[in-house]
Amino acid sequence: MIKIAIDTGGTFTDYTAVGMFQNSEPKTVFVKNLTDHNHLAQGMIAGLKKLADAWHTDLETLLSETEQIIHGTTLALNALLEKKGAVTALFTTEGFRDALEIRRSQLENQWDLRAETPDVLVPRRLRLGIAQRMDYKGDILKVLDEQAVRNACLKCKAYGVQSIAVCYLFSFLNPEHEKRTAEIIREELPGVFVALSSDVAPKIREYERTSTTVLNAYLTPVLQDYLRTVKKELAQYGWGKPIHMMMNSGGLSDTDAMSSFAVRTLFSGPAGGACGNEAIGKMTEKPYTVLADMGGTSFDVHVADSKNQLIPQSKIAGYPLSIPTIDITSIGAGGGSIARLDESGRLLVGPDSAGSVPGPACYGLGGTEPTVTDALVVLGLIDEDSFLGGQMGLNKKLAEKVIHDKVAAPLDISATEGANIIYRIATEMMADAVRLVTIQKGNDPRKFSLIGAGGAFPLFAANMMDALHMKEVLFPVTGPVFCAWGMLGATRRCDFTRSFFMEKGQWDPSKINVVITDMKEEGKAELGRLGVPENEQNFRLTLEMRYIGQHHEIAIPWQGTFTSESRDALEIAFNRTHESIYEYVETDKEWEIMNIHLACVEREKENTRFPFPENDILLANRTVAGNPFGQTGEISVPVYHAGDLTGNGTKSINGPALINFDYTTVLIPAGFAGKSVKNGVLSITKEGAEA
Structure with missing residues (x-):
């Protein structure tokens, strides 16, 4: 049987399917499609038909062999932003x-x-x-x-x-x-x-x-309205099973629940990427990873380390969001981000995006503003004839014209120089976003491996890794559809939060246990409704605590029930966590519990993501601008296909070079080298650096 994940983004919709089709060998298949914002549900069907074509079958047959559909969408986010x-x-x-x-x-x-x-x-x-x-x-x-x-x-x-x-x-x-x-x-x-x-x-x-x-x-x-239309469209092709929705928490629910709680889907796409981030870290045995996912509209960053806790409160477009959410930082630096000169003549990139329609000028769909993608085309980093796996041709002349007219001419530079400045600004913007989730939060980026995902980011990743002095950058072959691929490892989940006030001096474990028991019963009922048997249900308890008088709480994980002896252990855990975050403790201050959070999750199963697809070797040469490769002028670089690196470190490719994956291209600057560390995962390191 097959599992399908669909991630609808602002520019592209990504589809990933894993499993065995009609008793064939297990494999992974993925495709990308431009998002049709005017007909989202119908656009999803068009993408699924393309996915069925990749399996050499029709959509009805594919769905008859499918056991689960998982969906993440930016619909709610776009409705808010617009x-x-x-x-x-x-x-x-x-x-x-x-x-x-x-x-x-x-x-x-x-x-x-x-x-x-x-x-x-x-x-x-x-x-x-x-x-x-x-x-x-x-x-x-x-x-x-x-x-x-x-x-x-x-x-x-x-x-x-x-x-x-x-x-x-x-x-x-x-x-x-x-x-x-x-x-x-x-x-x-x-x-x-x-x-x-x-x-x-x-x-x-x-x-x-x-x-x-x-x-x-x-x-x-x-x-x-959207989910009703999606279910109606899928029903026409024989689908009558539940559709599972990705939530901000990194877990799955169904359309019945999300039809009352759209706010839980605002980060559903990036949450899938966070799940994939943790999976790649385990697969490659890297304990500290930073996911950097550059899509068509935004750049999302997520840190995976030993904590991996949800944050109880976040913001979306300036609005407070008081529900548990995976900690993801987003900025407007995607492939479609628009470059412009402000009133002082300063060149800025983003946050406005050209979207999928009209899109960048090079799409030839009527775009009139210079974008990051246009800059990449002008620099020769994206091949005009192989974009989207060869499904969509690009027009380099249109990209050159719009960058010349809107950027280069006002600055009295060439179009190539303008494109290079756009490239450098976008690189620094993304590096700053990674600094926000590492250095600003007390994490040393030098101990982290960078995971490069999204269709555009692999062309920036090595230079950004170098700017941040990080260990290495990893590229899964499913990177262009990484959020969809990550969703395939998510499990069913529900979260419950209750405000519960108790100071240290009022310690009464029986009161806490009563509340937790009630929350567990709610969780058992909801997981049961989602089809999770009791023997596969796990519960993760977190207390949100603070020193009396502080403005905000910190999350303290706890296992088991509470007893009269638990107070001292809880105090030790609270002080230790407080010190790890803020570098100090106040042992003379009283603390208090503010909220109780219970995550009710389906027990994790074996990794259902099958081996990454392999491809045949393809060699060519391409003339490109040398600056992104650490060189000057125009240079000729070899272009490899990712299939040449399917071994486990047996072959190394030295920069300057480009490596073509399906739907993306990886840039290796001079002084860097790439090799496969696991089947389907490419590692790039700087010469003399230890990964």
């Missing part, structure tokens, strides 16, 4: 409707006088105060005014509201009022989606909880 979500209202405690707009102070931008805050997703006229109140213990201070809820529904109907977020003070301790409000909304406004903060983000901090709930209300109707 402000194309549902018309959303907010019902909140009377007197607090402006918390969403007041926000918190943006400390990272405090010296930028021109810094802009993101748009408020709910206009003030649709932020409606409801008379009700819970206290800090979850006790009712003021009963819910049900007529006020009905009146608010009438106003929402007049404004054509499609979705409503409900977020009352202290509802994470007592959701009674939120649940009754939802019942009234469904009576008054059938068909309108309702998101409750007690379901979406049941934890302390009013603004972050409200922001997360509003995001979910704003995005979920968009995802619902």
Whole structure:
């Protein structure tokens, strides 16, 4: 049987299939397709048909031999970035409707006088105060005014509201009022989606909880429509099984669950890459790896080390997100990122992207802005005739013209010099992103191996590795579809977070154990619904703790139940973790528990990713600009095919050289060498450096 993973990105959609087709030998097959943003579901079917062609069969037959489809998508993220979500209202405690707009102070931008805050997703006229109140213990201070809820529904109907977020003070301790409000909304406004903060983000901090709930209300109707269409399209080809969705946590759920929680899919694509990052680290026996994935729209970075914990809170497009998420840093530096001159004549790259349509100028689809991909074509690093495995031709003259007109001529330089500057700026931008997740967080990049993924990044990786003094860069042959490939190793999962307050001096293990037991029962039920038997269910407990008076918590993993003796062990673990993060401890300060997080996961199975595909050797020469290779002028470099490196370190290719993979090309500068370390994984190191 076959497993299929589909990763819909801003520019390309990637498809990976592994398994045995009609009792053949197990293998891995992958394809890429331009993302059709106007017809996403139909575009997915077109890509699946291309995948079926690669298996030499039709789509109906392929799906009949398929046991699982896994899907990650940027749909919710794109709807947020483009402000194309549902018309959303907010019902909140009377007197607090402006918390969403007041926000918190943006400390990272405090010296930028021109810094802009993101748009408020709910206009003030649709932020409606409801008379009700819970206290800090979850006790009712003021009963819910049900007529006020009905009146608010009438106003929402007049404004054509499609979705409503409900977020009352202290509802994470007592959701009674939120649940009754939802019942009234469904009576008054059938068909309108309702998101409750007690379901979406049941934890302390009013603004972050409200922001997360509003995001979910704003995005979920968009995802619902898409998933309905996807299921309908697949059903026409005989698919009737569940579709598993990749989540921010790196686990899988199904379309039924995600049809209520679109906010959990915002990082679904990069989360697949994080899973692949850990898999490659294990496969190559590298304990410390940094994934660098450069797609068409963004550049994503993820660190895999001994911790590999989720972060309890993050930001997306400037909006707080208070749900567990894999720690991924993204910047606007993809192959489609647009290069431009600002008002002072300074050349900038990104964050705006040309997307898939019209795309870079070299696509010949009407693009009029110079992009990173155009620069690579001008430099000769991308072959005009072999792009996307030869499926799509590129026009170098169009790339040269747009770079000359928009970059080179205003700077009084040649188009090649302009393209080289774009290349260097993009390289430094990506290096800075890696510094953010390593040096800024106390990690020495020199002990990490860099994993190069995405269609464009292998042309930058060696130069970036050198700038960061990293050990080596690894290229899996599935790198161009790395996030989709990574999804194939993900397991079914659900996460539960509860705010639970206990200071050191109030230690009562029985109270903690009761909460954890309740959370486990919820987790067992949800995993059971997803089809995971009890003997394959694992539970990972994390306490979010801080010193009393601190602003934020840190995550402390814990195994087993709590006893009266557990307090001292927990204190040791907390102090040790605090010191590893902040380089100090305050043993004279009292600590407190703020939240409990329980990850309920399917037990990991044997690696279901079969050996990488192998290809025949192909040798050629190409004239390129020498600067990216550490040389000057135009030079002639040999072009190898990745199939020449399928052994385990038996052959080495010295730079300057290019190595063609399916859908990407690896650049080896002068003074560097590449060799295979495992079947399908290429390693590049600098001469004299130890990997």
